[in-house]
Amino acid sequence: MASDPQRTAVIDDRGATLTRQDLADASSALADEMHEQGLRVGDVMIICLPNWTEWMVTYVAALRCGLVPGTLPVTTDPESIAYVANMVGAKAVALPRAHRGRDFAAEADIISRSVGRRIRFLFCEQDESPTWALADGAPETAPAYPAGLAHILFSSSTTGKSKAIAHSESSMDAYNNWIIDRYGITGEEAIFMPSPLGHSTGFWHGARMSLLTGASLVLQDHWDVHTALSLVEAHPCSITVAATPFLKDLTDAEWTGDTPKLAGLKTFVCGGAPIPPSLIERATTELPDTHIASIWAMSEGGATSSLPGDSAELIAETCGRVMPGVELETISESGVVNPRGVEGEIVMRTPSLFLGYLNQEDLYRESFTREGYFRTGDLGVVDHDGYLRLTGRLKDLIIRGGVNISPVDIENALIQHPLIAKVAVVGRPDDRLGERICAVIEPRPGSDLTFVDLVDWLRAESVPRRLWPESIHLVDAMPQTPAGKIRKNDLRKSLFPTS
Known part of the structure; x- marks a missing residue:
């Protein structure tokens, strides 16, 4: 920062911009507030904010204060926020006041009730100073943390409850x-x-x-x-x-x-x-x-x-x-x-x-x-x-008649179809073979894709028959993690709820 304090540090798609000096000043002021709120070195703070400049201010402030950030995508629901806050013994949660139609200030009540103990909330919004709220309750009890803990990431929950990954x-x-x-x-x-x-x-x-x-x-x-x-x-x-x-x-x-x-x-x-x-x-x-x-x-x-x-x-x-x-x-x-x-x-x-x-x-x-x-x-x-x-x-393999089939090659073949926007191949339960190949497809807008059309295209393109799906299921939108990875477990549960 000393070499070029006016160089842009962070800019977001709302047009908000912070120079290196701005980021240093704002994070220093917020770190002072964190200390005034009773947060101390080694305490865990969950940061669940959008890709705004405020995310970086909050993160750098937490580092200045010696806190351990635990970071979640802003799409995380309030029950899951409460779950991970309890799991890691978080003493504070940073949220936007509102975002894409969600009232996070109201959702903080849901989180605090689920947590069931004292926890602080930091609310951020554009062009406004951050505000704090304290949900009172039983005193915080932090679990034993591993030596050297500096950051907590959480799994994308494709296989159930989140894992708290300590770094x-x-x-x-x-x-x-x-x-x-x-x-x-x-x-x-x-x-x-x-x-x-x-x-x-x-x-x-x-x-x-x-x-x-x-x-x-x-x-x-x-x-x-x-x-x-x-x-x-x-x-x-x-x-x-x-x-x-x-x-x-x-x-x-x-x-x-x-x-x-x-x-x-x-x-x-x-x-x-x-x-x-x-x-x-x-x-x-x-x-x-x-x-x-x-x-x-x-x-x-x-x-x-x-x-x-x-x-x-x-x-x-x-x-x-x-x-x-x-x-x-x-x-x-x-x-x-x-x-x-x-x-x-x-x-x-x-x-x-x-x-x-x-x-x-x-x-x-x-x-x-x-x-x-x-x-x-x-x-x-x-x-x-x-x-x-x-x-x-390991868990994505399709086992058809005792033969292990990887979805990767099938997905690579199908995604070349001009009417397919996204595809995920999963195993459809079958009484005789155990599983059959099912392609879940998100078509391009306005397209009309049928199974017969797809088979005709596969044949015309000389795609090996072993890569042909045995059924297709069309969806309006794929369930995805915040990073864009398709949630195959969610697809399986929705398509085959009794399997």
């Missing part, structure tokens, strides 16, 4: 420094972040990376592809990290500008799901100045990403190369480490690995092999050069 400064630094070094991010650049800052993608690659490098942070709160194009053009951004649907929308969007689409964006790092090869091919044409990269990471830690010089073929077929210092292997069903090139569950030992699941010690112990590898639940192959190819999820 240290060193685990977060390890991950961030890999990304910074691999893509050459400096304080002279800007980071575009449409992913929620309350999710690990937005937090690690947006909030934290901008503070570590000094890069300006350009935030988008509500996803709209045309707004995104305008933001990147108006505030030249060199890198973004977001899920595959964001890349697909940007690739498909019409562009009439004088310069190539996303001309200033040097790198789009894509995570959350494998990138279909057809999308890589289209993105290379539609976004000629942007290098598309793949990354494989999770809230518990990170492991691989594409190298800047990787070929389009490598990017389409792999999730990149293992990061320095990471031990990445696959294991057999019996837990034995496989030779390179053999498919199995992906496991890792890495400096970026989390400290543990708070108040879920049994789950934490079950997540490791005897040799200390973290079990990711992903299936894949690590080749002799350290490149990772995902083949599916």
Whole structure:
């Protein structure tokens, strides 16, 4: 900040802008308020705010005060906020006063009743000073925290109740420094972040990376592809990290500008799901100045990403190369480490690995092999050069007549259909075979897609018959996590409630 205090630190899609000096002043004042509210070093504060400049002010203030931030996407419902607040012993929760039709001030009453003890609320809104409210009750009782606790991330709840994922400064630094070094991010650049800052993608690659490098942070709160194009053009951004649907929308969007689409964006790092090869091919044409990269990471830690010089073929077929210092292997069903090139569950030992699941010690112990590898639940192959190819999820596998079928290749084939916007392949329960292949499809607006049409197209395109779905189900919109990952568990529950 001392070198250029008037440089933009953060800007959002409402037009709110903070310089480095503004961010320092506002966060210092808010840190004083936090102390006046009785918050002390080591206390946990849940931050559940939109991608606004206020998110960064609150986060930096919490760090100044020595608090442990626990970050949630603003789409989190009040019952889930209360659940995680109790699980981690949070003493305060930061919320917007209102956002997209939700009255968070009223929802704070729901949260406080569910928490059932004393808890403070910080309410933020644009152009207004933050305000505090105290929900009185029984005194707070904090659980025992692991040594070195610095931040808490929460799982996206695709498989039930949230997990509270504890990180240290060193685990977060390890991950961030890999990304910074691999893509050459400096304080002279800007980071575009449409992913929620309350999710690990937005937090690690947006909030934290901008503070570590000094890069300006350009935030988008509500996803709209045309707004995104305008933001990147108006505030030249060199890198973004977001899920595959964001890349697909940007690739498909019409562009009439004088310069190539996303001309200033040097790198789009894509995570959350494998990138279909057809999308890589289209993105290379539609976004000629942007290098598309793949990354494989999770809230518990990170492991691989594409190298800047990787070929389009490598990017389409792999999730990149293992990061320095990471031990990445696959294991057999019996837990034995496989030779390179053999498919199995992906496991890792890495400096970026989390400290543990708070108040879920049994789950934490079950997540490791005897040799200390973290079990990711992903299936894949690590080749002799350290490149990772995902083949599916342990729980996503379709078992048809005793044969394990990965949805990945089927989804990559179907997404090439011109009338399909999004697709998720799941197993439909079947009395005879156990499961059959079902494609859940979100069609493009105004399109009329039938199963017969789809089969005719698959045949005409010479798609192997083993990749043909045996039924389809059309939906208006896919259930997704805040980072854009399709919630397959939600699809299964809604489609097959008795299975």
